[in-house]
Amino acid sequence: MEKKKLISWLYVIPVIVILISLIIFPLLYSLYLSFTQWDMTSFGAKPHFIGIGNFAQIFTDRRFFYDLGRTAVVVIGALIVETLLGFGVALLLNRKFKGRGILLAAFLMPVMVSEVTAGLIWGLIFDATFGPLNQIIAILHLAKKPIVWLVDHPLLSVIIADIWQWSPFIMLITMAGLQALPSTPYEAAMLDGASGWQILKFITLPLITPILGVAVVLRSMDLIKMFGKIYMLTKGGPGTASETITYYIYLQAFSFWNLPYAAALSFILLAIVTFFITYFFKMITVEE
Amino acid sequence: MELASKKRKRMGKTTFICSSLLVLAALFYLSPFYWMISTAFKVQEDIISSPVHLVPPRLTLFHMLNVFTEYGGLKSLLDSLIIASIVTAICIIVGSFAAYSLARFRTGGKNLAFWILSNRMLPPMAFVLPFFILFKNWGLIDTHRGLILAYLTFDLPFATWILRSFFYKIPTELDESAMIDGASYITILFRIIIPLAGPGIAATAVLCFVFSWNEFLFAFLLTRGGVRTIPVLIPMLYGGHDILYGEVSAISMVATIPMIVLVIFFHRYLVTGLSLGAVKE
Numbered sequence: 001m002e003k004k005k006l007i008s009w010l011y012v013i014p015v016i017v018i019l020i021s022l023i024i025f026p027l028l029y030s031l032y033l034s035f036t037q038w039d040m041t042s043f044g045a046k047p048h049f050i051g052i053g054n055f056a057q058i059f060t061d062r063r064f065f066y067d068l069g070r071t072a073v074v075v076i077g078a079l080i081v082e083t084l085l086g087f088g089v090a091l092l093l094n095r096k097f098k099g100r101g102i103l104l105a106a107f108l109m110p111v112m113v114s115e116v117t118a119g120l121i122w123g124l125i126f127d128a129t130f131g132p133l134n135q136i137i138a139i140l141h142l143a144k145k146p147i148v149w150l151v152d153h154p155l156l157s158v159i160i161a162d163i164w165q166w167s168p169f170i171m172l173i174t175m176a177g178l179q180a181l182p183s184t185p186y187e188a189a190m191l192d193g194a195s196g197w198q199i200l201k202f203i204t205l206p207l208i209t210p211i212l213g214v215a216v217v218l219r220s221m222d223l224i225k226m227f228g229k230i231y232m233l234t235k236g237g238p239g240t241a242s243e244t245i246t247y248y249i250y251l252q253a254f255s256f257w258n259l260p261y262a263a264a265l266s267f268i269l270l271a272i273v274t275f276f277i278t279y280f281f282k283m284i285t286v287e288e
Numbered sequence: 289m290e291l292a293s294k295k296r297k298r299m300g301k302t303t304f305i306c307s308s309l310l311v312l313a314a315l316f317y318l319s320p321f322y323w324m325i326s327t328a329f330k331v332q333e334d335i336i337s338s339p340v341h342l343v344p345p346r347l348t349l350f351h352m353l354n355v356f357t358e359y360g361g362l363k364s365l366l367d368s369l370i371i372a373s374i375v376t377a378i379c380i381i382v383g384s385f386a387a388y389s390l391a392r393f394r395t396g397g398k399n400l401a402f403w404i405l406s407n408r409m410l411p412p413m414a415f416v417l418p419f420f421i422l423f424k425n426w427g428l429i430d431t432h433r434g435l436i437l438a439y440l441t442f443d444l445p446f447a448t449w450i451l452r453s454f455f456y457k458i459p460t461e462l463d464e465s466a467m468i469d470g471a472s473y474i475t476i477l478f479r480i481i482i483p484l485a486g487p488g489i490a491a492t493a494v495l496c497f498v499f500s501w502n503e504f505l506f507a508f509l510l511t512r513g514g515v516r517t518i519p520v521l522i523p524m525l526y527g528g529h530d531i532l533y534g535e536v537s538a539i540s541m542v543a544t545i546p547m548i549v550l551v552i553f554f555h556r557y558l559v560t561g562l563s564l565g566a567v568k569e
Binding site: 004008011014016019030033106116120124169214253274 | 396505547548
C-alpha cells in the first residue's frame with residue numbers, strides 16, 4: 001500500500017515541480033518587484049524596496065480606473081452579443097438538414113485562428129482606404145463618407161473581431177448542451193400543444209443555462225486577458241480609447257519601463273481572474 | 289387534411305427563415321476568410337486600389353513566394369513548428385503520468401487537480417513580467433528553450449487536466465485484472481491506459497499544439513528577432529512602413545490552414561478541450 005502511494009506521488013511530482021518553478025516562483029518574484037522602485041532606463045540600476053508605494057499609486061491612477069471601465073465594456077459588450085449569436089446559430093443548427101456538419105465545421109474555423117490573425121483579418125476589413133467594409137457601405141449608401149473604423153470606433157472594432165472569433169465557441173458549447181438534453185420534457189410539451197417559443201423559454205433555456213454559464217465564465221476570463229487583437233487593431237488607441245487593463249500593464253512594463261508598477265497592477269488583474277476561476281470551479285462537476 | 293397542409297405551409301415558412309438566417313451567419317463567419325485569402329493572391333496594385341476590388345481581377349503567387357524568400361516566412365514556420373512540437377511532446381509525456389496518478393489514485397484529491405488546472409486560467413500578462421527579468425538573467429531571452437518553458441505554463445496544466453478526464457473514462461476492471469497478473473503501474477499506463485485513450489491523447493496533443501502555435505504574448509515579449517514565431521512575424525509585416533497586406537495575408541493563411549485541418553479531424557473533442565473539460569461530449 002505504501003509503495004502505491006509513493007508511486008502515485010512520483011507520477012504527479014514532475015508536473016507540480018514544473019508549475020511551482022514556472023508559475024509560483026516567478027509570481028513570488030513579481031510580488032517582490034511590486035514592492036520596489038526600479039529605474040530601468042539607467043544602466044545597472046537595481047530595484048530597491050519602497051514598501052506599498054506602487055499599490056498606493058494604483059488608487060490615484062485615473063487611467064487605471066478608466067481602463068477598468070473599458071475592460072468591463074469589452075467583456076460585457078462582447079459577451080452579450082457572443083452569447084445571443086452563438087446560442088441563436090446553435091438553435092438554427094440543431095435540426096436535421098443536409099450539409100449541417102459542413103456548416104458547423106465552417107463556423108468553427110475562426111476559433112482555430114490565432115488572435116493575431118483574427119486581428120489582421122479584421123484590420124484588413126476595417127481598413128479605411130483599402131478595406132471592403134467601407135466599399136460595401138458606399139455601394140449600399142449606408143454612410144455619407146468613409147468611416148475610419150479603427151479611429152472612430154476602436155473599442156467596437158476590437159469587440160467585433162472578438163465576436164467573430166469566439167461566438168462559435170458559445171455555439172459549440174450550446175450544441176453539445178442541446179444534444180445532451182433529455183427528450184421527455186419535449187415530448188410532454190408537444191402533447192400539451194406548447195408553441196415553439198414556449199418550449200424554448202420554459203424547457204430549453206432553463207436546461208441549457210448551467211452549460212451556458214460555464215462558457216460565459218471562460219469567455220470572461222479570456223476577454224480580460226485579450227492582448228493580441230488590441231495590439232494588431234488599435235494598440236490601445238487612439239489615445240487610450242481602446243486600452244484595457246491587460247494592455248495598460250503591457251504599456252507600463254514595456255513602453256514606460258516601469259516594471260514594478262506593472263507588477264503591482266498585474267496582481268489586481270490576478271485577483272480579478274482568480275475570482276472568475278473560483279466561480280468556474282463552483283460551476284463544474286468533476287468525476288470523483 | 290386542411291390542418292396538415294396548413295402546418296406544412298407554416299413549416300415551409302420557418303425553414304425558409306431558418307435557412308436565410310444560416311446563410312447570413314455563414315456570410316459573417318466565412319467572408320473574412322475570403323478577404324484574407326483573396327488579398328494573399330491579389331496583385332499589389334489591386335490591393336491598394338480605390339475603389340476596392342471585392343473580387344480580385346488578377347491572381348498572383350508573388351506575395352506567397354515573397355513572404356518566404358524576403359521576409360523570413362520559412363524560418364518563422366520552422367520556429368513555430370519546433371517550439372510547438374517540443375512543448376506538445378513534453379506535455380503529453382509528463383502530463384500522462386500525472387493524469388494517470390490523478391485519475392486512478394486520486395493523488396492529492398480534488399484540490400490538487402483543481403490547482404493544476406487553475407494555472408491554465410491565470411493571465412499570462414502576470415507571468416511575462418517576471419519572465420522578462422528572470423529569462424534575461426538566465427540567458428533564455430530569444431531562445432527556443434525560453435519559449436518552450438513559457439508555453440508549459442498554459443499547456444501542461446491543460447494537458448494534465450484533459451488527459452485525466454480521458455483516463456477516468458477507462459474502466460478500472462482492466463487495470464485491476466492486469467494488476468492481479470502482476471503488471472506494474474508503468475506497464476498498466478503504457479499497455480492499457482495509453483492505448484485505450486489513444487484518440488483522446490491525440491486530441492489533447494492537437495490542442496496543445498494549436499495553443500502553442502497561435503500564442504502571441506510570450507513570443508512577442510520574450511524574443512528579439514533571433515527566434516520569431518509566425519504570430520510575431522504577422523504584426524511586424526502588418527505594422528511596418530510598406531503595405532505588405534499580400535505577404536502578411538499569405539503567411540497567415542499558410543499558418544492557419546494546418547490548424548483548421550487538424551481541428552476538422554478532431555472536432556469531436558473540441559468541446560471538451562475548449563471548455564477545459566467542463567462540457568463533455
